[in-house]
Amino acid sequence: MTHSQPSPDQLPHKIPVGISSCLLGDNVRFNGGHSHSDYCDNILSQYFDYQKFCPEVAAGFGTPRPTLRLEGDPNSPRMVFSKHSDQDVSDVFMAASNQYLEKLDHLDGYILMKKSPSCGMERIKVYQENGHPHMQRSVGLFTKALRQRYPLLPIEEDGRLNDPALRENFLLRVFTHHDFRHSMTADARMKDLIAFHSRYKYMVMAHSQPTYRQLGRMLSGNDPRPFDELKTAYFDILMTTLSKPAERKNHCNVLMHLVGYLKHAVDVSVRNDILDVVEQYRRGEVNLATPVTLLRHYLKHYGSEYVNQQSYFIPYPSPLGIRNTV
């Protein structure tokens, strides 16, 4: 049985994504306030079914509560209340977080609140005994544990979602993660993995040519590993490769390949017009949506089923307008 998935434009359901509660407007911050994110709550919520969690409230610290901070070794900091640094609350905090983390297998992404000693994803201050922050920064304790437990889960901070390239990359990974999990059901076989890979070839190529070749070799029938092992290794390589935004020159390479599918179908002057637009994109004069939309228009009429099923064309819902920003 083939488990082909609808494109992100046609998904009949929302995707399960974890989120720091304060980003949805819950008054759970130490000062009794929130950090409402309009983009998460009003835009992405059209596609994401949020599962919210505040690890500090779950640990029983109450709201409002004294501020917390990280102290000690930046590689393995402890959590303390800022004004009572002799009182280590790391164990209480981690017990509540770990209990919650056990139940997140179904998520396809996680959005976290920045600067928090619990939820922050990067650059979190770790204080030394002299009261000054260490030069080396750390990760919030909840987020560190989340990463350890689900290393391939796409995670991002709300603030970083304002960066078009990071936002594009996060959404790409969330929808890919979801597609893979739903395509590779318990009864999936090698042919299902090959069918999945067939749809993602140009997406992978846009991120890494060596990985494109590596994954192709893995699925060529010469890899002796059992299917489950191969599937796990494939997903690991795929998500790791996609975690870095694709470069403009690699997109151009993919676009040129796609133009190749029109070789015998359209007039040479039409092909040259499309190539001109690819060059405009290469020079940064137009965004990615322009050549992709143009190519898609012609390929819909003249391209094969194989090329038209490429996830590269619709990696996330079109109404989000993401490719108008990169």
Ligand code: SF4
């Ligand atoms: S940043 Fe995390 S710990 Fe702090 S209020 Fe928001 S959800 Fe709670």
